[in-house]
Amino acid sequence: MFGKMNVGIIGTGNIASTMAGTLNRMKNAKLYAVASRDKVRADVFAGKHGCKKAYGSYEELALDKKVDLIYIATPNSEHYANAKMCLEHGKPVLCEKSFTANACQAEELIRLSEEKGVLLAEAMWTRYLPMLTTLKEVIESGVIGEPRTIEASLGAAIENVERLKNPALAGGALLDIGVYPLNFALMLFGHGISKIHSNCTYSEVGLDEQNSITLQYADGKVAHIASSMVSWGGNKGVVYGTKGFIIVEDIHNCETIEVYEPSGKKAAQYKRPKQITGYEYEVEACIKAIMDNRTECVQMPHGETLRVMKLMDSFRNEWGIVYPFEKTEAAEQKEEN
Numbered sequence: 001m002f003g004k005m006n007v008g009i010i011g012t013g014n015i016a017s018t019m020a021g022t023l024n025r026m027k028n029a030k031l032y033a034v035a036s037r038d039k040v041r042a043d044v045f046a047g048k049h050g051c052k053k054a055y056g057s058y059e060e061l062a063l064d065k066k067v068d069l070i071y072i073a074t075p076n077s078e079h080y081a082n083a084k085m086c087l088e089h090g091k092p093v094l095c096e097k098s099f100t101a102n103a104c105q106a107e108e109l110i111r112l113s114e115e116k117g118v119l120l121a122e123a124m125w126t127r128y129l130p131m132l133t134t135l136k137e138v139i140e141s142g143v144i145g146e147p148r149t150i151e152a153s154l155g156a157a158i159e160n161v162e163r164l165k166n167p168a169l170a171g172g173a174l175l176d177i178g179v180y181p182l183n184f185a186l187m188l189f190g191h192g193i194s195k196i197h198s199n200c201t202y203s204e205v206g207l208d209e210q211n212s213i214t215l216q217y218a219d220g221k222v223a224h225i226a227s228s229m230v231s232w233g234g235n236k237g238v239v240y241g242t243k244g245f246i247i248v249e250d251i252h253n254c255e256t257i258e259v260y261e262p263s264g265k266k267a268a269q270y271k272r273p274k275q276i277t278g279y280e281y282e283v284e285a286c287i288k289a290i291m292d293n294r295t296e297c298v299q300m301p302h303g304e305t306l307r308v309m310k311l312m313d314s315f316r317n318e319w320g321i322v323y324p325f326e327k328t329e330a331a332e333q334k335e336e337n
Contacts (some may be wrong), residue, residue, distance in 0.1 A: 006032035011073035091117035145243030152232030172207035178227035
């Protein structure tokens with residue numbers, strides 16, 4: 001494959017627009033096509049962002065032989081069906097977080113990806129950012145001693161956004177917002193979790209609108225994470241060690257990493273390097289994986305995506321939150337058995 005890689009986008013919302021703007025400024029990728037179930041919306045998006053092709057169905061985009069990679073930017077409830085269709089047509093996929101609505105869906109997509117030998121990657125952009133490497137290097141340097149505790153939170157008063165308040169769209173705070181502090185903790189402390197404590201408050205339709213989760217690790221580490229879709233605040237991560245602590249501003253797209261002594265005196269600061277939007281790194285990772293004939297990106301391998309989905313399933317199970325389509329799927333499976 002030579003020259004720029006042609007990227008097609010499924011979905012025309014805000015996050016799709018951010019990706020479109022990113023692709024238009026990249027050297028090794030090109031915004032080639034967009035698809036919406038509403039052809040007019042696709043045409044408007046294409047006109048605004050300079051897409052060569054605009055399709056009125058997702059499958060039309062997947063059938064376009066010139067599309068090298070498809071970025072899925074639809075609601076969480078649609079990720080499974082959209083990604084499955086693309087993979088069945090042999091198209092590499094970069095799917096927005098939350099990867100799917102549940103772990104069963106994720107397992108099926110991963111199986112299909114590996115069976116067909118086609119790339120499938122989760123667009124958890126935090127995992128691909130250069131500042132993650134910097135943060136890990138600072139921690140591993142021993143400057144704050146042994147890291148023992150993490151606190152990470154993210155909140156935004158966006159409860160009236162349709163995809164968040166609708167159970168049919170796999171709404172709630174966890175899958176859309178809580179996935180960020182969860183990934184922050186897992187990126188630094190890993191998966192040696194021995195005990196979990198979690199709780200949430202509920203919206204009028206029974207979705208989680210705020211949640212608080214504590215992960216206890218077998219080696220004694222603890223991670224306290226929280227998210228909210230009804231209040232602003234947070235978006236900060238703190239790593240406490242035996243000799244100091246680190247404050248990470250913006251756990252979405254790390255702006256600065258500040259190292260502090262136990263007294264509270266700042267010892268060092270690291271700033272985010274110049275970037276387009278931060279989305280370019282996940283696209284570049286996908287391009288490299290495709291060129292190397294791999295089915296996953298090293299920054300966010302299938303096993304890691306699946307572990308995150310299983311954890312979120314366990315939280316929702318504890319809270320008693322089941323999406324309508326999951327009830328339907330369970331009933332159909334029961335009938336088949």
